[in-house]
Structure formats: structure tokens, C-alpha cells
Amino acid sequence: MQTPLRLGIAGLGTVGTGLLDVLKQNGALLSGQSGRDIVVTGVCARTKSTERGGHSLAEYRWFDDAGDLAAWDEIDVFVELIGGDSGPALDSVETALRSAKHVVTANKAMIAHHGTRLAKLAESNGVSLQFEAAIAGGIPIVKVVRESLAGNNITRVYGIMNGTCNYILTEMDKERRDFADVLATAQELGYAETDPSFDVGGIDAAHKIACLTSLAFGVETSFESIFIEGIEDITLSDIQNAAELGYKIKLMAVAVQTDEGIEQRVHPTLVPKGSPIAEVDGVFNAVGLSGDFVHDILMHGKGAGGHPTASSVISDIVDIARGSKMPVYGLPATQLKPYTRAPMRAHEGGYYVAMDLYDKPGTVAFIAQTFSDENISIESILQRSPATNAIEEANDELKPFIMISHDTMESRMRAALTKISETDHCAGQPKMIRIERF
Ligand SMILES: NC(=O)c1ccc[n+]([C@@H]2O[C@H](COP(=O)([O-])OP(=O)(O)OC[C@H]3O[C@@H](n4cnc5c(N)ncnc54)[C@H](OP(=O)(O)O)[C@@H]3O)[C@@H](O)[C@H]2O)c1
Known part of the structure; x- marks a missing residue:
């Protein structure tokens, strides 16, 4: 058997202690699969005295500074599980790569912010940079895209990549509760942070689609x-309206190759009921893609949590233990093409539109004409049907008007809704939610 692979683990929180669990519980399995033992030699976190899920740290060298662990001669792999796009995580990863240590990170x-530069640094130092756990936790999508689907031209990747949002939207739908109410429960259950803005604001999902x-x-x-x-x-009304129209609302992250470049977007999305992605509920994640030869794939599983995420971290470590080395993104980082952004105004798709209209003569005719002027068909x-209903009768009451459009260009939909909102037919701003077809 070869010499053991030595790990330095920086960060002993949810994922770090999950990794210690898998190393302890499945040590023999890992040695067999890797052809060598995998051992921890050094660890680092903020507070040495914190209890670490029942693990004794006595046999590992303790480091107060992640950079010192990253540069230490007695590790082969630096496992970064601290988090954050800069600061100690980034600094220590750069130190490790410059010291010719392999890096595994979640x-x-x-x-998302420094991937290209770090990949170049890893490759110029002849070491691996692996991040299977960074996208959708336990779902092994990185290897699938980089290795199993080599030889395919991929046209679209998409997914439900934030369990907090999916839990909130699922509960709103199933329990008929509003956003704030469900968010409070998610925080009580530990599914949402005290400051939930990264999750509910779409930033977390955007990090994943960027990678x-x-x-x-x-x-x-x-x-x-x-x-x-x-x-x-x-x-709640949007969710109920969408349901009546045959859709569910999910926070989707999507990247699509278009004639103008690559569209990367994260937004609430209507997905057809009955489509596999619509069935992904609660804290679960799913990642799908379309390739020219494989056609369509959808992977479903746990996108977070100590053990599912550690499962992905350990798979990267086993790859390194086996001596498998490949470019970070499947092709050398120096050969990655510059990113060309397809503007959202050129996005083509269907739209859900909800607006409150004043119940007075001419309103429906105006709405229909405005959409028609922009070549948008309903x-x-x-x-309420514009052709038949009572909305033409004069009174000052507001009537909800909810519609689904056929596919159109986003610039046209925006132009129509701006025109409508600038008249006295509509109260407030119309709401628009994009539809993703499968
Ligand atoms: N949690 C998940 O389900 C999940 C899923 C996918 C990916 N990830 C990613 O995995 C990484 C870790 O997440 P987590 O949930 O395990 O975080 P966490 O529970 O907050 O743990 C973070 C760890 O980093 C340590 N730390 C913080 N600042 C440090 C510093 N300056 N120097 C050294 N150590 C420091 C903390 O030390 P103390 O314990 O002493 O405070 C703690 O052990 C993040 O990048 C996250 O995005 C997490």
C-alpha cells in the first residue's frame, strides 16, 4: 500500500465535523477504494475548545491560523471548510496552492468569485483544486459534467439549488401560509440563517450556477x-394562481447557451406541474442539464447538511488519493473562453403576469392592445376574460388580472408592462414571473 494521504482540515463546523464522521465511520472502505489510508494530520478552526461532534482532536496538530496549516509540510491536501468569498478561506487556499498542496473545498x-484565477494557480503548480461539494451539496454534479458528460455540447444547466427557498415555497404552497410566516419557521428549524438574505435573495443559488x-x-x-x-x-396569491394555471413556483438557477452568449439567471420561476423538477419539494435540491448526445438528465438529492456535503468532499479526496488529476474545469483553465453575457432583455420565454386593474370601461381593450402592439400573445x-367579462363595467373597484403569455422576448414584455403601469388603468406595478419550459 502507498503512503497515507495526509489531510489538513480548516473549518470544523457543520461540514468539517461531517467529514470527520465519514473518515471515522468509513475509514476501511476509503482505504480500500483509494489504495492507501487517508489520515488527518492537522486541523484549524476559530476556537480550539469548541466541542466537535464527539471527535477528539488530540491526535491532530492544532493551528490557530488557516494559512499556517495550508503551508505546513505535513499535509498533502488542504481541505477548506471555512466559507466566505475572501478573507481566511481565500488567503489560505492561495497559500496551499502556491505551496503545491492539493485543495478540496465546499x-x-x-x-464563484475567484474560480478561474484559482484554477490557473492550481494548474500552474501541478495540483488539484476540487469543489464537488460547492454545487448542491451531496449531488455529485461536478464530476458528472466534467467527466461523465465529456464529449457533449451542453445547451442548458438548471436547478433548484437552494434548499431554504425550496422549503419556503413548498410550505407556502402546501400549508397556504405566507412568505414571512414560513421564513420564521425555517429560521426556527435551522433551515434559514438569522440573516436570510443570501438564500432568499438568490445569491447562494447564483454562486452555484456561476460555478x-x-x-x-x-x-x-x-x-x-x-x-x-x-x-x-x-x-401566496402568486402560488395559488400559478397552481390554477398548471404550474408551481420554484427558485431556479439557469444557464443557457443562446446566439447572443450565455444567459445566467436566478429568479422565481413557474415550472409545469408534473415535470420532474416541479416534484422537488422541501429542502431537496435538483440539478438538470441538456446535452446534444445525452439529452436530458436530472439529479435529485440533499443539497446541504453535514453528511451529504461531506460525501462530496470525501469523493474529491478519494480522487486525489487515487492519483487522478485533471483540469479543474475539465479543460485547462488557460483555455477557458471569456464569458459573453446574453442580456436579459433578449431572454425568450413565457411569462406569468399579475396586476390590479381598475374596473372601468376601456381597460381590457387597452391591455389587449398593448400586448398586441408588442407582439405578445396570451x-x-x-x-377574467377580456372578451366576455364584467371588467368593462364602470366602477372604481380593483380587479386582479392574471395571465400567462406565450413565449416572447423579455424586452417586449417589459415595454408592455411599463406602458400599462404608466396609465390609470393599473394600480401599482404589474408583477412578472418567468416560465421555464421542460
Ligand atoms: N452547511 C452546509 O450544508 C453546506 C453545504 C454545501 C457547502 N457548504 C460550504 O461549506 C463551507 C463550510 O460551511 P459550514 O456550514 O460547515 O460552516 P460552519 O458550520 O459555519 O463552520 C465554519 C467553520 O470555519 C471555522 N472558521 C471560521 N472562521 C475561521 C478562521 N478565520 N480561521 C479558521 N477557521 C475559521 C469555524 O470555526 P469555529 O467552529 O471555531 O467557530 C467553523 O469551524 C462553506 O463554504 C459553505 O458554503 C456548506
């Missing part, structure tokens, strides 16, 4: 090019 924020876009399309990572909308404005309308 840190999507760091990879996936580079893998799927062979382009440099470009987090700042992602169009991001969170779920904060989704109401697929279905909920509650």
Missing part, C-alpha cells in the same frame, strides 16, 4: 454577470 462563494456555468460551457467564471431576483416578493387568463 466554498461556492469563493469559487456550474464554467464547467458546462468551458468559460471563465463570471458571477457579476448573473441576473438575480429572490423570492421575497412571491405571495396563452391563458385567470378569473
Whole structure:
């Protein structure tokens, strides 16, 4: 048997202690699969005295500083489980790569912001940089895209990649509760942070799609090019309306190759009821993609939690233990193409529109004419049909008008809704939610 592979683990929180669990529980299995033992030599966290899920740290060398662990001669792999797109996580990873140590990380924020540069640093130092756990926790999508689907031109990757949002939207739907109420429960249950803005605002899902876009399309990572909308404005009425129209609302992260470039977007999305992605409920994640030869794939599983995430971390470690080395993104980082952003105004798709209209003569005719002027055709309308209903009768009451459009260009939909909102037919701003077809 070869010499043991020596790990330095920085960060002993949810994922770090999950990793210690798998090393302890499945040590013999890992040695057999790797052809060598995998041992921890050094660890680092903020507070040495903290209890670590029943694990004794006595046999490991303790480091107060992650950078010192990263540079230590007695590790082969630096496992970064601290988190954050900069600060000690980034600094220590750079130190490890410069010291020719392999790096395994679960840190999507760091990879989303610095992935291309770190990949170049790893490859120029002849070491691996692996981040299977950074996208959708326990779902092994990185290896699938980088290895199993090599030889496919990928046209779209997408997923439900934030369990907090999916839990909130599922509970709103099933329990008929509003957003704030369910968010409070999610916080009590530990599914949402005290400051939930990263999750509900779509940033966390955007980090993941940024990483996936580079893998799927062979382009440099470009987090700042992602169009991001969170779920904060989704109401119970939207969810009920969508259900009546045959859809569920999910927070989707999507990257699509278009003629104008790559569209990267995170936003609440209507997905057809009965489609596999619509069935992904609660804290579960799913990641799907379309390739020219494989056609469609959807993987479903736990996107977070200490053990599922550690499962992905350990798979990267086993790869390194086996001596398998490959470019971080499947092709050398110096060959990644510059990212070309497809503007959202050019996005083509269907839309759910909800607005409150004043119940007075001419309103429906005006709405119909405005959509027609922008070449937008209506697929279905909920509650009131412009052709037949009582909305033309004069009174000052507000009537909800809910519709689904056929596919159109986003610039056209925005132009129509701006025009409508600038008249006295509509109270407040119309709401628009994109539809994803499968
Ligand atoms: N949790 C999940 O389900 C999950 C899923 C996928 C990916 N991830 C990613 O995995 C990483 C770790 O997440 P987590 O949930 O395990 O975080 P966590 O529970 O908050 O643990 C973070 C760990 O980092 C340590 N730490 C913080 N600042 C440090 C510093 N300056 N120097 C050294 N250690 C420091 C903390 O030390 P103390 O314990 O002493 O405070 C703690 O042990 C993040 O990048 C996260 O995005 C997490």
C-alpha cells in the first residue's frame, strides 16, 4: 500500500465535523477504494475548545491560523471548510496552492468569485483544486459534467439549488401560509440563517450556477454577470394562481447557451406541474442539464447538511488519493473562453403576469392592445376574460388580472408592462414571473 494521504482540515463546523464522521465511520472502505489510508494530520478552526461532534482532536496538530496549516509540510491536501468569498478561506487556499498542496473545498462563494484565477494557480503548480461539494451539496454534479458528460455540447444547466427557498415555497404552497410566516419557521428549524438574505435573495443559488456555468460551457467564471431576483416578493396569491394555471413556483438557477452568449439567471420561476423538477419539494435540491448526445438528465438529492456535503468532499479526496488529476474545469483553465453575457432583455420565454386593474370601461381593450402592439400573445387568463367579462363595467373597484403569455422576448414584455403601469388603468406595478419550459 502507498503512503497515507495526509489531510489538513480548516473549518470544523457543520461540514468539517461531517467529514470527520465519514473518515471515522468509513475509514476501511476509503482505504480500500483509494489504495492507501487517508489520515488527518492537522486541523484549524476559530476556537480550539469548541466541542466537535464527539471527535477528539488530540491526535491532530492544532493551528490557530488557516494559512499556517495550508503551508505546513505535513499535509498533502488542504481541505477548506471555512466559507466566505475572501478573507481566511481565500488567503489560505492561495497559500496551499502556491505551496503545491492539493485543495478540496465546499466554498461556492469563493469559487464563484475567484474560480478561474484559482484554477490557473492550481494548474500552474501541478495540483488539484476540487469543489464537488460547492454545487448542491451531496449531488455529485461536478464530476458528472466534467467527466461523465465529456464529449457533449451542453445547451442548458438548471436547478433548484437552494434548499431554504425550496422549503419556503413548498410550505407556502402546501400549508397556504405566507412568505414571512414560513421564513420564521425555517429560521426556527435551522433551515434559514438569522440573516436570510443570501438564500432568499438568490445569491447562494447564483454562486452555484456561476460555478456550474464554467464547467458546462468551458468559460471563465463570471458571477457579476448573473441576473438575480429572490423570492421575497412571491405571495401566496402568486402560488395559488400559478397552481390554477398548471404550474408551481420554484427558485431556479439557469444557464443557457443562446446566439447572443450565455444567459445566467436566478429568479422565481413557474415550472409545469408534473415535470420532474416541479416534484422537488422541501429542502431537496435538483440539478438538470441538456446535452446534444445525452439529452436530458436530472439529479435529485440533499443539497446541504453535514453528511451529504461531506460525501462530496470525501469523493474529491478519494480522487486525489487515487492519483487522478485533471483540469479543474475539465479543460485547462488557460483555455477557458471569456464569458459573453446574453442580456436579459433578449431572454425568450413565457411569462406569468399579475396586476390590479381598475374596473372601468376601456381597460381590457387597452391591455389587449398593448400586448398586441408588442407582439405578445396570451396563452391563458385567470378569473377574467377580456372578451366576455364584467371588467368593462364602470366602477372604481380593483380587479386582479392574471395571465400567462406565450413565449416572447423579455424586452417586449417589459415595454408592455411599463406602458400599462404608466396609465390609470393599473394600480401599482404589474408583477412578472418567468416560465421555464421542460
Ligand atoms: N452547511 C452546509 O450544508 C453546506 C453545504 C454545501 C457547502 N457548504 C460550504 O461549506 C463551507 C463550510 O460551511 P459550514 O456550514 O460547515 O460552516 P460552519 O458550520 O459555519 O463552520 C465554519 C467553520 O470555519 C471555522 N472558521 C471560521 N472562521 C475561521 C478562521 N478565520 N480561521 C479558521 N477557521 C475559521 C469555524 O470555526 P469555529 O467552529 O471555531 O467557530 C467553523 O469551524 C462553506 O463554504 C459553505 O458554503 C456548506
